[in-house]
Amino acid sequence: MNTQETVNSVVHAIKLLEQFHNGEGLRASEISKRIGVPRATTYRLLKTLMAHQLVIQGEDKKYRLTLRLLELGNAALSIPNLQQIVAPFLIELAELTGETGHFSIVDGYHVGYIAKKDSPNPFRMLSHVGWRGPLHATASGKILLAHAKSEYVDHVIGRGLEAFTANTITDPVQMKQEIANARENGFAIDDEEQSEGLLCHAVPVSLGEQIGALSVSGLKSRILQRLTQAEIISILQEKSMQITQKLGR
Known part of the structure; x- marks a missing residue:
């Protein structure tokens, strides 16, 4: 879009809201x-956003986001038609692997989960539809980055790579190589990088001009007892192809 067509106050408000991506409170x-x-x-800007219940100021004088944004975010991420299409494939994925299946897309500078099927096993993922995770520390996020424009990838990495566990990749050079490997191999792995004990695999799904991510996640100690990495990737790729065919891409 031509910069002359934008409204500066709206641009500034969006930039302001983006500063709360870690959930922290900030002073003006x-x-x-x-x-x-x-x-x-x-x-x-803050006064206007407060008037519309998008931010709130606490007793510590710091500003924070309100649940109003969560409400709007959930509405944007619902994508009911896409959810309905991928739902049966996520059910099959959970049945075949015994673990949790997710379908996600890029959401700003995060991976946004728009559909989920829980594992039939007792231990289940704490994720939920509408959850936004780190792109660099999730299998879904990495495969989405692998198919994103280089400028976007550089910007994501330039924002900093937060460490969630001892396995999280925080070095920019190593992360770029990880993304390149995911692009070449056609799949990405999160090996206890976002949560300790959790192993995730993801493959891309063509959504036309966009790319989605199909993933399976579960306890590392459990999933590797049932399936090899090659078997997991094979199942994911089969379901990805079936979703693409269903979408008519």
Whole structure:
């Protein structure tokens, strides 16, 4: 879009909201510095967002997002038609692997989970439809990055790679190689990088101009007793192809 067609105040408001991606509370002065606008402008933006119940100010004078944004986010991520299409394949995926199946897409600078089928086993993933996870520390996120534009990948890495476990890849050079490997191999793995004890595999799904991610996640100690990596990838690729065919891509 031509920059002349944008509204500066809206652009600034979006940049302001993006500063809360870690769920932290922020002071107006810090927000002003981060988004590069005068403090007076930042206060006006915050006042407007508070009036529309998108942010709230606590007793510590720090601003935080409200559940109003979660409500809007869930509505955006619901994508009912796509959910209905992938649902039966996620059921089959969970039955074949005994683990949890997810379908996700890129959501800003996160991976957004829009459909899920829980494992039939007692231990289950704490994820849910509408959950937004780190792109660099999830199998789904890595496979989505593997098919994203290089400028976007550089921007994601440039924002910093947060460590969630001792296995999380936080080195930019190593992460770029991980993404390149995922692109070449056609699948990505999260080996206890987002949660200890959890193993995830993901493959891409063609959505036309976009790419989705189909993944299976479960306890590492359990899933490897039942299936080899090659078997897991084979099952995922078969279901990915079937989803693509169903979508008519």
